[in-house]
Amino acid sequence: MSDPLDGLAGGTPLEPAEREGLLQTWITFRGELNEAEQTNISAGLAWVHRQARKDILNEGFMRNLHRRLFGDVWAWAGEFRSTPRDLGVEPALIRSEIRLTFDDTRYWIEKQTYQPDEIAVRLHHRLVLIHPFANGNGRTTRLIADLLAERLGREPFTWGPQGLDDIGETRARYIAALKAADDHDIEPLLEFARS
Ligand SMILES: Nc1ncnc2c1ncn2[C@@H]1O[C@H](COP(=O)(O)OP(=O)(O)OP(=O)(O)O)[C@@H](O)[C@H]1O
Ligand SMILES: [Mg+2]
Numbered sequence: 001m002s003d004p005l006d007g008l009a010g011g012t013p014l015e016p017a018e019r020e021g022l023l024q025t026w027i028t029f030r031g032e033l034n035e036a037e038q039t040n041i042s043a044g045l046a047w048v049h050r051q052a053r054k055d056i057l058n059e060g061f062m063r064n065l066h067r068r069l070f071g072d073v074w075a076w077a078g079e080f081r082s083t084p085r086d087l088g089v090e091p092a093l094i095r096s097e098i099r100l101t102f103d104d105t106r107y108w109i110e111k112q113t114y115q116p117d118e119i120a121v122r123l124h125h126r127l128v129l130i131h132p133f134a135n136g137n138g139r140t141t142r143l144i145a146d147l148l149a150e151r152l153g154r155e156p157f158t159w160g161p162q163g164l165d166d167i168g169e170t171r172a173r174y175i176a177a178l179k180a181a182d183d184h185d186i187e188p189l190l191e192f193a194r195s
Contacts, residue, residue, distance in 0.1 A: 010034060021075035021134075036073050041139065044068035048143070056147050057112040059095065066133055066140045074135070081134045101126045109152070116152035120145040121190050125181040138164070145193070157193040183192025 010031025014022075027033050047068045054061060067078030080094045089097050101123065108119045123146035131137050142164070146156035159168035177188035 011016065016159060023073055023075055032072070033155055037070065038134075039074040041069045043072070044070075048147070051147075056144060056151070057105055059102070061096050062098070062127075062132070062140065062144065065143065066136060067114075069140060070136045077136075080132045082133075085131055088129065088137075093133045094130060097130045098127070098132060105148070116154050116188055117149060117150065117157075117194065118186060120149040120154070120157070121193050122181075123148060124193075125178060125186070125189060128178065129182065158195065160195055161191055 010029065012030045014027055014033060019027075022033075023126075024036050027036060044065070048065065051061075052188060056062075056065075063078045063080075068075035080091065081088075083089050086092060088094075104126075107118060107124045108114055108122070113119070114122065124141050127141040127144065128137050133140065142157070142159055150156055160174060162170060164171060164174060174189075174192055177192045180188045
């Protein structure tokens with residue numbers, strides 16, 4: 001799930017643990033799951049585009065967004081995870097970390113601490129590191145970064161030459177850039193997001 005090679009094996013059956021909360025119970029293979037999620041996301045994006053004037057820097061919007069993107073596929077869409085993961089904060093800390101992150105983001109915007117792109121990319125990195133949901137963190141928080149970039153007068157990011165549906169080298173570059181950001185070097189992620 002947070003495995004960077006996630007999408008490689010479309011023909012692999014899902015493990016029982018991976019099926020938890022799966023609403024479309026006919027789904028057996030990873031490829032089928034990816035397709036169902038993609039259909040849901042496309043519908044969710046139509047909703048996103050009607051939110052042009054909504055404040056996006058809050059927990060409620062993020063959860064609504066996650067529910068719109070994944071709610072036809074996963075019962076737990078829009079709910080924060082309740083179990084620990086390799087990546088991400090302890091479940092009990094998710095809400096406060098999210099709040100802190102959005103507060104910081106608002107401060108950066110107000111004080112123009114960074115350029116608009118950098119504010120949005122830093123927000124993505126912080127949110128994905130918290131890893132609030134059981135799955136869909138990458139997609140949800142990249143979209144939040146895109147929406148913030150647009151609100152700050154920029155284009156949405158490309159997230160690599162073909163976007164991150166390309167699962168090979170682009171994905172590796174993205175993960176490496178996230179790790180650099182973990183080590184306080186935001187430049188590779190900033191560059192990747194516009195490459
Ligand atoms: N080592 C890492 N350091 C920081 N972030 C990471 C690391 N590995 C993965 N991530 C982030 O976690 C995401 C995967 O989490 P999750 O499976 O919840 O999201 P997703 O939306 O299903 O992912 P994606 O659509 O990107 O495949 C990756 O897209 C990336 O943003
Ligand atoms: Mg995933």
